[in-house]
Amino acid sequence: MESVCSLAPAARRHVALWLDLVRWNRPAGWLLLLWPTLSALWIASRGFPGWPLLGIFSAGTVLMRSAGCAVNDVADAAFDRHVRRTAQRPVTSGRLGRAEALAVGAGLALAAFTLVLLTNTLTIELSVSALLIAIAYPFTKRWLAIPQAYLGVAFSFGIPMAFAAASGQVPLLAWWLLLGNLFWVLAYDTEYAMVDRSDDLRIGIRTSAITFGSFDVAAVLLSYAAYLLLWLGAGLSIGLGWPFVAGVLLAAAMAAWHGWLIRGRDPARCFTAFRLNHWLGCAVYAGVVAAYALR
Numbered sequence: 001m002e003s004v005c006s007l008a009p010a011a012r013r014h015v016a017l018w019l020d021l022v023r024w025n026r027p028a029g030w031l032l033l034l035w036p037t038l039s040a041l042w043i044a045s046r047g048f049p050g051w052p053l054l055g056i057f058s059a060g061t062v063l064m065r066s067a068g069c070a071v072n073d074v075a076d077a078a079f080d081r082h083v084r085r086t087a088q089r090p091v092t093s094g095r096l097g098r099a100e101a102l103a104v105g106a107g108l109a110l111a112a113f114t115l116v117l118l119t120n121t122l123t124i125e126l127s128v129s130a131l132l133i134a135i136a137y138p139f140t141k142r143w144l145a146i147p148q149a150y151l152g153v154a155f156s157f158g159i160p161m162a163f164a165a166a167s168g169q170v171p172l173l174a175w176w177l178l179l180g181n182l183f184w185v186l187a188y189d190t191e192y193a194m195v196d197r198s199d200d201l202r203i204g205i206r207t208s209a210i211t212f213g214s215f216d217v218a219a220v221l222l223s224y225a226a227y228l229l230l231w232l233g234a235g236l237s238i239g240l241g242w243p244f245v246a247g248v249l250l251a252a253a254m255a256a257w258h259g260w261l262i263r264g265r266d267p268a269r270c271f272t273a274f275r276l277n278h279w280l281g282c283a284v285y286a287g288v289v290a291a292y293a294l295r
Helices: 002-021 028-045 051-075 098-116 121-140 147-156 158-167 172-195 197-203 208-237 242-262 267-275 277-293
Strands: none
Touching: 002 051, 002 098, 028 051, 028 147, 028 158, 028 172, 028 277, 051 098, 051 121, 051 158, 098 121, 121 147, 121 158, 147 172, 147 208, 158 172, 172 197, 172 208, 172 242, 172 267, 172 277, 197 208, 208 242, 208 277, 242 267, 242 277, 267 277
16 A cells, blocks of 8 residues: 555656646647647638537647657757756756657557547548658757757648648648748747856857847747738638638737737747737637638
């Protein structure tokens, strides 16, 4: 009995470390992936996609984002210990072993893949590509000047997968939306990189905030503009009406506010802008849903 009682606290500590590993108490990360994926799912389905697909893509997004966090922390542990904001992450601090973290990530990815098996062959094939892209991302910071652009592909791959699952094909519209979403990822992840710029310069990590230099704020605002214009053009081309336009305009107002927040490059304000970005994506998603609901 004593051994069982002593095991329970140890198990709880491990579960707590796993939850910290996948950023469970910080849902902004998976919401950034969820809103464009669900927007694409609505567009591909020309309205409500049905509960099965909605459940598969919602749960799959959370699972894959969580798996990505585990892989990222293992890959970046040597760098993260030199960054104030990330030094206490479970793997970086040594509280969780790398093998255990990878096992957690693999389990989550397998659970997500099991959900994808409920769709169709094309979606399954795309999910394999999405997984390989996501695994490679942490290593791009060693050699790409703007790894956030690569992250934009990884964070946007739910869009073609949504089209594949809902319609059995991936039309040009899906890739157009992916391109637009890539610019949104570039905008908010540059804000994120601005938080750690001094640490990243010291340890030799490459980021868009470093590459853009004094043009970082302008690059963020231009990226927001490209995202919203590309999505607005796509929405208008398929007949989405005033609710969608209203959603995009609301998102544009948020983007302008973020530009005001980051103008002084204060790390705390840059992090606030990044953390609140999911509301911008939510505004666009709400516009899509409302446009189809009011047709």
